[in-house]
Amino acid sequence: ALAEASEHQLGAFELVGARGAFPLKLQFSPEYTQQRMVLIGDAIHTIHPLAGQGANLGLKDASTLAAVVLKAHQKGRDIASQQVLRRYERQRKGDNLLMMGIMDGFKRLFGADDMLVQFVRSSGMGAVNSSTLIKNQICKYAMGL
Known part of the structure; x- marks a missing residue:
């Protein structure tokens, strides 16, 4: 079925094991760093793939960590010190938590069957859709x- 769905563009497929599944849910670690070690991307936070923001968060984590490490290196500091790595954590944690909260809110909002929630959702989407500034x-x- 997969070969047919891809119009055989990907070649032959072979089943190599049982189908598996994992939960699509919000998870995060409160600590980003510990003893000369740092976590970024999905190692530190996972969100529902509703809007594809997990990859964006991971890229922003990597970019921020690279900038923090480069600045520390240029100043002759130990790039793996807790002081340097905590700087990365401070710069990313707020944005990550905000985006995780927004995506979790969207998941709940669009998964709700309550008529009042549906009305509020529809009204809000209409307002956003009519404003180029908000959309941008x-x-x-x-x-x-």
């Missing part, structure tokens, strides 16, 4: 700009 701000934030 949302897109910029989602892209990390």
Whole structure:
């Protein structure tokens, strides 16, 4: 079925094991760093793939860590010190928690069957859709700009 769905563009497929599944849910570690070690991307936070923001968060984590490490190196500091690595954590934690909260809120909002919630959702989406300024701000934030 997969070969047919891809119009055989990907070649032959072979079943190599039982199908597996994992939960799509919000998870995060409160600590980003510990003893000369740092976590980034999905190692530190996972969110529902509702809007594809998990990859964007991981890229922003990597970019921020690279900038923090480079600055520390240029100043002759130990790049794996807790002081340096905590700087990365302070710079990323707020944004990560905000995006995780937004995506979890969207998941709950769009998964709700309650009529009042559906009305509020529809009204809110209409308001956002009618405002170019709001749409542009949302897109910029989602892209990390």
